Structures are given as C-alpha cells and as structure tokens.
Amino acid sequence: MNRKEFLNELNKQLKNVPTEEKEEVLYDYNEHFDIGLKEGRTEEDIINSLGSIKTIAKEINANYMINIASKSNNAGDIFRAILATFGLGFFNLVFVLGPFIGVCGALFGLFIGGAAIVVSGIALIFGSFLQPLLPQFIYIPVNTFSAVFAGIGIIALGLLWIIGIVYVTKIFFKFTTKYLKANYNIIENRRGVDENSI
Amino acid sequence: MNIQFKKGVLELCVLSLLVNKDRYGYELVNEISEKISISEGTIYPLLRRLKAEGYVTTYLKESQSGPPRKYYRLTDTGIEMVSTLKDEWFNFTKGVHELLNREDLNE
Numbered sequence: 410m411n412r413k414e415f416l417n418e419l420n421k422q423l424k425n426v427p428t429e430e431k432e433e434v435l436y437d438y439n440e441h442f443d444i445g446l447k448e449g450r451t452e453e454d455i456i457n458s459l460g461s462i463k464t465i466a467k468e469i470n471a472n473y474m475i476n477i478a479s480k481s482n483n484a485g486d487i488f489r490a491i492l493a494t495f496g497l498g499f500f501n502l503v504f505v506l507g508p509f510i511g512v513c514g515a516l517f518g519l520f521i522g523g524a525a526i527v528v529s530g531i532a533l534i535f536g537s538f539l540q541p542l543l544p545q546f547i548y549i550p551v552n553t554f555s556a557v558f559a560g561i562g563i564i565a566l567g568l569l570w571i572i573g574i575v576y577v578t579k580i581f582f583k584f585t586t587k588y589l590k591a592n593y594n595i596i597e598n599r600r601g602v603d604e605n606s607i
Numbered sequence: 608m609n610i611q612f613k614k615g616v617l618e619l620c621v622l623s624l625l626v627n628k629d630r631y632g633y634e635l636v637n638e639i640s641e642k643i644s645i646s647e648g649t650i651y652p653l654l655r656r657l658k659a660e661g662y663v664t665t666y667l668k669e670s671q672s673g674p675p676r677k678y679y680r681l682t683d684t685g686i687e688m689v690s691t692l693k694d695e696w697f698n699f700t701k702g703v704h705e706l707l708n709r710e711d712l713n714e
Contacts, residue, residue, distance in 0.1 A: 437651045437654075437655075437677065440631075440632065440633070440676060440677060441633050441636070441651070444631075444676070447673055458647045460646035460648045460649065461648070462648075465651070468649055468656075
C-alpha cells in the first residue's frame with residue numbers, strides 16, 4: 410500500500426463524517442506523511458507505524474457521533490450518528506436504526522394526522538360559507554355560525570395535537586442521543602470527563 | 608496490553624507532553640512511541656477529541672523545512688486535567704506496586 414491508497418482508504422471509511430471534519434483529519438495524516446518522508450522514511454514504513462486504518466476510522470467516527478449528535482436535535486444528524494456507530498457494532502444497525510426509523514415514521518404519521526385535523530377544520534369553515542353558493546356539492550347539516558365555531562375548535566385541536574407531537578419528537582431525539590452515547594461508552598469503555606473510575 | 612487501559616494512559620501522556628512545550632502531531636507521535644509501543648495512527652483522533660473537549664487548541668506555524676505544521680497547545684482546562692490525571696496515575700500505580708510487592712514477599 411502506498412500513501413495515496415492509505416489516504417483514499419481512510420477517506421472511504423470516513424464517508425459518514427461531514428466533509429469539513431474529514432478534510433481536517435486527512436490534513437493531519439498528510440502532514441504526518443510529509444514530515445516522515447522529509448526525514449527520509451519510506452511511505453511503507455510510515456504506513457506500517459500508523460497501524461490499522463479501520464481502527465483510526467472507528468475512533469474518528471465514534472468521536473463525531475459523540476460530539477455532533479449530542480448537540481443536534483434533527484433526525485438527519487442523529488441518523489448519521491447511528492450510521493457512524495456501525496463501526497462499533499452490527500447491534501446498532503438492527504436494534505437501533507430499525508426501531509429509530511420506525512418511530513420516526515410513526516411520529517411523522519401522527520404529525521400528518523394533526524395537519525389533517527387542522528385542514529378539516531379549515532374545510533368546515535370554508536365549506537359552511539360556500540354552501541349557499543354550491544348546495545349540490547357541500548352539505549353541512551348545521552347553521553353557518555355553529556359550523557364556523559366548530560371549525561375553529563377543530564383547527565385548535567389539530568394545532569394542539571401538532572404541538573404535542575413536536576414535543577414528543579424532541580424528547581425522542583434527545584433520548585436517542587443519550588442512548589447512543591451510553592451505547593458507545595459501554596462498548597468502548599472510554600474515560601469520560603465526569604467518570605470517577607478509570 | 609489491554610487496549611482500553613492504554614487509551615486512558617495515552618491521553619495522560621499526550622497532555623503532559625504539552626505542559627512545557629507546544630508540539631505538532633508528528634513530534635508527539637515520535638516522543639510517545641519512543642517510550643511505549645502504540646498504534647501511532649490513533650494519536651491524531653485522540654488529539655481531535657482533546658481539542659473538541661477543550662483541553663487543547665491548535666495553531667499553524669511555518670517551519671523552515673517544509674509545509675506549515677499544526678501545533679497543539681494546552682488550554683487552562685487542559686492544564687487542570689493534566690494535574691488531575693497525573694495524581695490519579697501516581698496513586699493508581701503506587702497502589703498496584705504495593706500489591707505486587709506484597710505478593711512477591713509472600714512467595
């Protein structure tokens with residue numbers, strides 16, 4: 410293996426890390442090669458000393474997960490963080506990613522449900538105004554006044570529902586991040602800042 | 608040697624090497640691998656983590672021989688951390704030595 414192959418392989422194994430971070434990492438290893446070569450070492454020798462690309466990539470991926478995911482609360486970042494932890498084990502793929510996608514889908518569905526409720530409330534209000542104009546298409550068996558109030562009430566219900574779902578989603582993302590962190594710490598048995606034991 | 612144990616110790620070694628002098632990555636790798644056998648490539652991820660956690664900062668400095676080098680410098684939090692880790696290390700190894708000596712004497 411030569412320098413270019415080493416860096417290409419490392420780049421490949423870091424594909425779930427954002428470009429900016431990846432560039433910084435590759436910069437470090439390029440610098441390392443530059444200095445080593447200037448000292449007269451061979452590329453092969455430097456590569457041998459650097460050790461396993463997989464181990465390096467695993468560390469970088471895991472660090473990314475810890476630092477970035479804990480600061481974000483959107484599904485995309487957390488999804489990427491879950492992907493990054495695949496380097497730490499197949500367990501995460503099956504038992505974390507699967508359920509995560511499932512719950513995201515369910516939450517999205519519930520959100521749409523809330524939106525649908527809001528839309529029906531709006532439809533009721535508009536329908537009750539349009540009924541006298543289009544009696545053959547619209548039939549609302551209450552007087553306009555009641556319909557409008559009912560419509561407002563339904564819209565309010567829908568909005569409350571949406572707010573509730575958004576809140577639940579936020580909590581879910583926070584929980585997922587915490588779980589990933591705990592997962593990583595258990596697997597890597599890494600020293601944290603607030604751990605008291607080695 | 609146990610990988611997890613080495614990782615924690617490596618953090619201590621890197622930070623303490625930065626106490627008296629700012630160093631660039633290659634320098635750190637060399638100094639450490641002179642004394643203990645390590646997978647040299649993992650120093651850089653470690654340095655990234657230390658920077659992300661606020662224990663070190665980096666800056667670029669021109670060098671006479673070649674491209675600019677990224678130097679690592681301890682932050683105040685980093686200096687505190689070294690002190691804490693050093694104490695823990697010395698206490699720990701003192702305890703272990705005493706245990707080992709006790710076992711030797713009993714033989």
